[in-house]
Amino acid sequence: MRIVLLGAPGSGKGTQSKLLVKAYGIPQISTGDLLREAVANRTELGLKAKSAMDAGKLVDDAIVLGMIRERLICPDAAEGFILDGFPRNIAQAEALHKMLAELRTPLDRVLLMNLDLKVLFKRLTGRRVCERCGRVFNIYTSPPEALQCDHCKEQGRLTQRPDDKEEVIGKRLEVYEAQTTPLISYYRAAGLLRSVDADADVDTVFKNIRAAVDS
Ligand code: AP5
Numbered sequence: 145m146r147i148v149l150l151g152a153p154g155s156g157k158g159t160q161s162k163l164l165v166k167a168y169g170i171p172q173i174s175t176g177d178l179l180r181e182a183v184a185n186r187t188e189l190g191l192k193a194k195s196a197m198d199a200g201k202l203v204d205d206a207i208v209l210g211m212i213r214e215r216l217i218c219p220d221a222a223e224g225f226i227l228d229g230f231p232r233n234i235a236q237a238e239a240l241h242k243m244l245a246e247l248r249t250p251l252d253r254v255l256l257m258n259l260d261l262k263v264l265f266k267r268l269t270g271r272r273v274c275e276r277c278g279r280v281f282n283i284y285t286s287p288p289e290a291l292q293c294d295h296c297k298e299q300g301r302l303t304q305r306p307d308d309k310e311e312v313i314g315k316r317l318e319v320y321e322a323q324t325t326p327l328i329s330y331y332r333a334a335g336l337l338r339s340v341d342a343d344a345d346v347d348t349v350f351k352n353i354r355a356a357v358d359s
Contacts, residue, residue, distance in 0.1 A: 145170060145224040146249060147357065148231070148336075150327060151257030153316045154268040156342050156349055158280065160257070161228040163350045170224035175232075178211050179203060180305075198306050200315030202232055202323060209239050216243060224252075233323040237330055254331040255356050257342040257349075261317070268313050272302040286346075 145168050149157040161172040179197060182190030189211070193203040202208075212230055215221065231237040244250050259267075270284040274293035277300060281288045293300025307316060331337040338356035342349050 145253070145357065146227075146244070146251050147225070148227045148251060148254040148331070149229075149257065150254055150324070150331070150337075151342065152259065152261075152264055152320045152324075153313070154264040154271070155257035155259045156267070156346070157228045157257060159346055160342075160350060160353055161226045163346075164226050164353070167354070168224065168226075170226060171218075171220050172226045172228055173212070173215050173221070173230070174228040175203075175208050175211065175230040176228070178215070179208075198312070200307055200312040200319060202319060205233070205235050205239070208232075208236065212240070213243060216247065231327065234326055234330060237327055251336055253338055253357055254327075254334075254336045255353060256328060256331075256337055256339050258339055259342045263343055264317070265313060268308050268316075269310060271308050272304060274300040275303050276300045 147164065149161060151157050158174060161174065164170070165172050179190070179193045183194050183197065184190070189207055193207060196203045208230065216225070231240050266284055267282060270282040272281045272283060272288070273279070274281075274296055276296045277293060279293055279295055281302060288294050288302060291302065292298055293302060306312070328337065338359060340349065340352045340356050342352070344352070
């Protein structure tokens with residue numbers, strides 16, 4: 145199964161990808177995670193990407209496409225994958241289409257996570273991430289037991305992503321609207337798009353996703 149999760153920042157793509165990984169046994173490929181890892185490791189690519197990410201803008205297509213090209217040919221992606229946060233504009237979608245045509249592995253579904261703007265904002269400002277294991281919490285919707293990661297305990301300090309600050313969130317949503325929403329009609333025209341109600345608890349959204357995948 146080859147799936148794209150399409151949706152605004154904070155719509156739950158990362159959370160639902162992890163459940164899809166367990167359910168389908170295919171890897172999550174998150175361009176955001178790959179870029180954050182490059183930034184944390186201070187690689188050349190990470191240094192190039194950092195300023196755009198901190199400002200809530202998209203990283204250059206050439207950087208992202210290079211990363212995706214390398215990742216899609218890894219053996220664990222042979223049976224399928226979940227693309228989380230990619231593609232993000234029409235140029236990326238067209239490049240993906242070409243890559244998958246060469247590999248003879250077309251997409252099966254594009255799932256659009258639908259969520260109200262107010263809810264998105266709360267999810268983003270409330271998100272906290274464990275510095276050690278990367279687990280994601282939300283101080284409003286899934287708070288940790290103490291002010292530390294439930295898994296790593298006192299070694300797991302919870303931090304806020306730099307781009308989850310209020311002043312950057314607005315820019316990210318603006319970029320989504322301008323550059324990513326054209327993908328909705330692009331994938332609808334290709335007959336791949338399924339809409340998912342993402343305004344519910346995590347398990348209910350996952351049921352909605354399963355129904356959309358199986359439809
Ligand atoms: P990226 O990491 O992809 O961020 P994003 O798309 O903005 O999405 P998020 O990770 O913010 O949210 P999400 O939808 O995964 O939500 P989550 O499940 O965490 O990209 C970051 C940056 O990298 C970009 O701005 C750009 O600069 C760059 N980049 C990445 N890809 C790129 C590309 N292809 N091209 C160019 N640049 C690129 O959930 C959010 C919160 O809500 C969490 O706290 C979670 O616990 C909570 N939550 C989730 N689901 C529920 C629920 N059902 N009920 C209650 N709470 C919930």
